[in-house]
Structures are given as C-alpha cells and as structure tokens.
Amino acid sequence: MSNIPAELKYAKSHEWVKDNGDGTFTVGITDHAQEALGDLVFVETPEVGDHFSAGDDFAVVESVKAASDVYAPISGEVVEANEALADAPETVNDSPYEDGWIAIVKADDASETDALLDAAGYEASLED
Amino acid sequence: MSAPARTPLYNAHVAAGGKLVDFAGWEMPVHYGSQVEEHHAVRQASGMFDVSHMTVVDLRGADVRAFLQQLVANDVSKLKAAGKALYTCMLDEQGGVIDDLIIYFMSEDWFRLVVNAATREKDMAWITAQAEGRDLSVTERPELGMIAVQGPEARGKVHGLVSGALAAEAAELKPFSAASEGELFIGRTGYTGEDGYEIILPAADAEGFWNQLVEAGVRPCGLGARDTLRLEAGMNLYGSDMDETTSPLESGLAWTVAMQDDRDFNGRAALQAQKDAGVPRKMVGLVLEGRGVLRGHQKIIVDDQEVGEVTSGTWSPSLEQSIALARVASSTGEQVNVQIRNKQVPARVVKYPFVRNGKPLI
Structure with a gap:
C-alpha cells in the first residue's frame, strides 16, 4: 500500500502538488509512481524560468529500464529546481514527498489546483 | 490477441512476487523486487532466469549437418565433439539476420537449436521451408523448460543438485559445450558475461529444480536484469541490435560469419558484395560522458550530421554510468554526441564488452 499524504493534491498522472502558501507550489511524483518505476538512475528537472x-x-x-515523463500538474513558471537530484536521483525513491521533490512552480492561477485530486480521490484513481 | 502463454515456472514466479509482463506473447517476470540487486547477484554470486519461453528445436536425420551448413552463416564443421555449441545467425538471401541462435551438436544425426521466443513462428516457417526435400525432421520441443543459472558461483550450485556423474562431467566442460543425462541437458553458455549454465529439462521437472536452486541460494532474476547484464557483456539482442534490415557484418557479428572456404550458405553472396563494396556501418560501444541515459533509437550526431543511432542503451548497474550499443557510419571516430530529447550529450566510442566476469573493461 503506497503512502498518500492527506495534505497534498494529486494529478491522475501521479504527480503531487504542495501549496506553499505564497503563490508557489512544490511538485514531485508520488510514492506509487516511484514504486512502479523502480530504482531511479536519472532525473531531468526543469530549468528555473521555464514556463x-x-x-x-x-x-x-529514468529507471534502469525506461524513461518516463512527468507532467506539469498546474500552469506556471519554475522558480526553483531540486539540483540535488542530479547526483542522487534515488532520493526520489527514498523520499518522494520530502527530499525527492522535483521543482517549485509559481502558479499562473492558483485555482487550477482545485481541479486536482485530493488524497482520497488519488487513492481511488489507483484502483481503477 | 490471445492470452499470453505461461512457462512451467509461472507459479514459481507468482509465488516469488515476480512482476509479470507480456514479453513476446509470454507472461514473464521483469523483476522480483529490484532489477539492480538481481543484476549484482549475477555479477557477484549467482542468479537464475526462466528462459523457457525460448524455442528448442531438434533437427534429426542424415542430412542435418549439410543442411546447417547452408542454413547458418557460421560453419558447423567447427562442431566436432558431441556437446559442442556454436553461436551463429540465420540469414536471408539479402544477408539480413532472420535470427541469432545457438546450435548444439548432440550426435551426427541430431543437432539442437535454441532460437528466440519473439521470432519463433518466423524461424520455424523458414527452417521448415529450407528443410524441404532434405532427409531430416524439424521438431519443436515445447515440453522442455529452460533455466539459465549464471554468476561466479552458479556452476557450483548446479553441481550440488544433479547426479554425481553428470556433475563431474559438467565440472569438466569447456565454455560453449554441453553435457546431458537423459533429457537433462547442461550447457556452459549464457547471456550475461558470467560463467554459468543454461539448463534444458523436462517442463514437469522445472519448478522442482528451480525451487532447489532457490534453496541453494541462487537468486531469481527477471528480464530486466537479463537485459542490463547482456548489454554490459556486449551481447546483441535480436530485434534491437540486428534484424532483417542489417547484415551481421554491420551488427558486430562478423566473428560469427565463416567465409574462409567456399561453403554456400544463405546470404553469402550478399555479404560478399557488402564486403567488396566496403561495409558502410559498424557497431560500437558508447559510454555517455554527459548526464542522462542512453536508450534505443536515440540519434548519434557528429558535426551536426546524423551518423547512426543507439540500438540498445541502458544505465549500467556495474559501471554506474550509461552505456549503449550503437550502429554508426564506419568512418565514425572516438567522440560523438547523442541526441537525448532536446540536448546533444557527448559520448565516448569504446570497444565492447563493457564488463566480463565481474570486471569492468572500459
């Protein structure tokens, strides 16, 4: 059973979003996603300033066996990327919701997060 | 699309928590938890793979040796002692690779082929058509299972589980040769770059033997580890590194083509023409110098010109960097760029294998 923190929002495509309360949102991939991918060996984060x-x-x-895309769960500009993943991609496996975050995005429209799933909704989507 | 087939070890895979995927119409384990740990088990100790999906074909009859001299590009006259094995390609008239296979010399009127699962129907149709009018029978052996036990400790583990006589015979085997006792067949071959055996046995005995190997400490390994191991070992994968559109000469397999005498094998004229004109492409190894992971079909770029593509790429668990096999223009030098998404990432051209017998070679 994968870990799905109640305080986060989720995209069906297995990204999580954390509201930082200042118009920015931290984005990562879920525990379910990292588990399904297996040992990660490379993470290409977006660049600061990219929209x-x-x-x-x-x-x-990228795991040993395949590369997988991570999709932007909301629209916005990248204000910080997790540079530590360059040398330690396995952090995403070890700590998907904390140290394994991918980037922080300044939202164009914070209300876009209303369209995302809550923890119960994401959990239900895994059972489909 | 019919339901995928199951090998005699299906229940063992499920019981061991194998993550099963459809591979060439077979329900096969891709890993049992960690592909990387399985990889290291084979390099450092022992691991085993269910390869029962591969196709065992027995050819029997007075004409078999002469038939094989036409069917395959390597020369079966190299097979002099019973049990000896030969790696080779089966070519079409254009010199394209229909499949790669291992041929075991069982006796003068009995040779055993092991061909790929993904090419089974095509291979059987080709072999049967080629055998038309010859004094020989072509018999698939689906009632046999196959287990590859690989790694520095693998052979010792197997010796403890077979009869004393067979164990003694196996212990004396040179690489690329086999011993058997009834339908239990042990070949000192493999697809990992480590010592070990490929064992063919009655399907009904496969699960019991597998479980005994587990008890002896041999780690079950999935197709994921099989792929990273074979790629580090510089061994081609049919369908990725070569197929009907490539000749063995441009697939790093010239060493499997015997053209010293005038033996008339399928595809020979096309290979000779390619040699005479100059083989246009070559297989090389790549080691990625920038960040990312090499994957099949990425383009190889030199001075803004596309010179080829990656045929198989991965992150190498043994070397902890990304490696690949690539087919490039024969003139390609030692430094290239690889197009990975929107970036060109530098890579070094190397001779492969990358790893053999647990040791890095690059």
Missing part, C-alpha cells in the same frame, strides 16, 4: 502549461512535459525520471 509550463498544465499537462506539458515537465521533467523526466
């Missing part, structure tokens, strides 16, 4: 629309290719996480 994404919700649903755009945002980052890439």
Whole structure:
C-alpha cells in the first residue's frame, strides 16, 4: 500500500502538488509512481524560468529500464529546481514527498489546483 | 490477441512476487523486487532466469549437418565433439539476420537449436521451408523448460543438485559445450558475461529444480536484469541490435560469419558484395560522458550530421554510468554526441564488452 499524504493534491498522472502558501507550489511524483518505476538512475528537472502549461512535459525520471515523463500538474513558471537530484536521483525513491521533490512552480492561477485530486480521490484513481 | 502463454515456472514466479509482463506473447517476470540487486547477484554470486519461453528445436536425420551448413552463416564443421555449441545467425538471401541462435551438436544425426521466443513462428516457417526435400525432421520441443543459472558461483550450485556423474562431467566442460543425462541437458553458455549454465529439462521437472536452486541460494532474476547484464557483456539482442534490415557484418557479428572456404550458405553472396563494396556501418560501444541515459533509437550526431543511432542503451548497474550499443557510419571516430530529447550529450566510442566476469573493461 503506497503512502498518500492527506495534505497534498494529486494529478491522475501521479504527480503531487504542495501549496506553499505564497503563490508557489512544490511538485514531485508520488510514492506509487516511484514504486512502479523502480530504482531511479536519472532525473531531468526543469530549468528555473521555464514556463509550463498544465499537462506539458515537465521533467523526466529514468529507471534502469525506461524513461518516463512527468507532467506539469498546474500552469506556471519554475522558480526553483531540486539540483540535488542530479547526483542522487534515488532520493526520489527514498523520499518522494520530502527530499525527492522535483521543482517549485509559481502558479499562473492558483485555482487550477482545485481541479486536482485530493488524497482520497488519488487513492481511488489507483484502483481503477 | 490471445492470452499470453505461461512457462512451467509461472507459479514459481507468482509465488516469488515476480512482476509479470507480456514479453513476446509470454507472461514473464521483469523483476522480483529490484532489477539492480538481481543484476549484482549475477555479477557477484549467482542468479537464475526462466528462459523457457525460448524455442528448442531438434533437427534429426542424415542430412542435418549439410543442411546447417547452408542454413547458418557460421560453419558447423567447427562442431566436432558431441556437446559442442556454436553461436551463429540465420540469414536471408539479402544477408539480413532472420535470427541469432545457438546450435548444439548432440550426435551426427541430431543437432539442437535454441532460437528466440519473439521470432519463433518466423524461424520455424523458414527452417521448415529450407528443410524441404532434405532427409531430416524439424521438431519443436515445447515440453522442455529452460533455466539459465549464471554468476561466479552458479556452476557450483548446479553441481550440488544433479547426479554425481553428470556433475563431474559438467565440472569438466569447456565454455560453449554441453553435457546431458537423459533429457537433462547442461550447457556452459549464457547471456550475461558470467560463467554459468543454461539448463534444458523436462517442463514437469522445472519448478522442482528451480525451487532447489532457490534453496541453494541462487537468486531469481527477471528480464530486466537479463537485459542490463547482456548489454554490459556486449551481447546483441535480436530485434534491437540486428534484424532483417542489417547484415551481421554491420551488427558486430562478423566473428560469427565463416567465409574462409567456399561453403554456400544463405546470404553469402550478399555479404560478399557488402564486403567488396566496403561495409558502410559498424557497431560500437558508447559510454555517455554527459548526464542522462542512453536508450534505443536515440540519434548519434557528429558535426551536426546524423551518423547512426543507439540500438540498445541502458544505465549500467556495474559501471554506474550509461552505456549503449550503437550502429554508426564506419568512418565514425572516438567522440560523438547523442541526441537525448532536446540536448546533444557527448559520448565516448569504446570497444565492447563493457564488463566480463565481474570486471569492468572500459
């Protein structure tokens, strides 16, 4: 059973979003996603200043066997990327909701997060 | 699409928590928890793979040796002692690779082929058509299972589980040769770059033997580890590194083509023409120098010109960096760029294998 913190919002495509309360949102991939991917060996984070629309290719996480796209769960500009993942991609496996965050985004429209799933909704989506 | 087939070890995979995927129409384990740990088990101790999905074909009859001299690009006259094995390709008239296979010399009127699962139907159709009018029978052996036990400790583990006589015979085997006792067949071959055996046995005995190996400490390994191990070992994968559109000469397999005498094998004229004109492409190893992971079909760029593509790429658990096999223009030098998404990432061209017998070679 994977860990799905109640305080986060989720995209069906297995990204999580944390409201930092200042118009910025931290984005990562869920415990379920890291588990399904297996040992990660490379993470390509977005660059600070890049702008994404919700649903755009945002980052890439690669396990030994395959590369998987991470999609932007909300629209906005990247204000910080987790540079530590360059040398320690396995952090995403070890700590998907804390040290394994991927980037911080300044939202174009914070109300976009209303369209995301809550923890119960994401858990239900895993059972589909 | 029919439901995927199951090997005699299906229940063992489920019981061991194997993550099963459809591979060439077979329900096969890709890993049992950690592909990377399985990889290291084979390099450092012992691991085993269910390869029962591969196709065992027995050819029997007076004409078999002559038939094989036409069917495959390597020369079966190298097979002199019973049990000896030969790696080779089966070519079409254009010199394209229909499949790669191992041929075991069982006796003068009995040779055993092991061909790929993904190419089974095509191979059987080709072999049967080629055998038309010859004094020989072509018999698939689906009632046999196959287990590859690989790693520095693998052979010792197997010796403890078979009869004393067979264990003694196996212990004396040179690489690329086999011993058997009834339907239990032990070949000192593999697809990992480590010592070990590929064992063919009655399907009904496979699960019991597998479980005995587990008890002896041999780690079950999935197709994921099998792929990273074979790639580090510089061994081609049919369908990725070569197929009907490539000749063995441009697939790093010239060493499996015997053209010293005038033996007339399928595809020979096309290979000769390619040699005479100059083989246009070559297989090379790549080690990624920038960040990322090499993957099949990424383009190779030199001076803004596309010179080829990655045929198989991965992150190498043994070397902890990304490696690949790539087919490039024969003139390609020692430094290239690889197009990874929107970036060109530098890579070094190296001779492969990358790893053999637990040791890095690059």
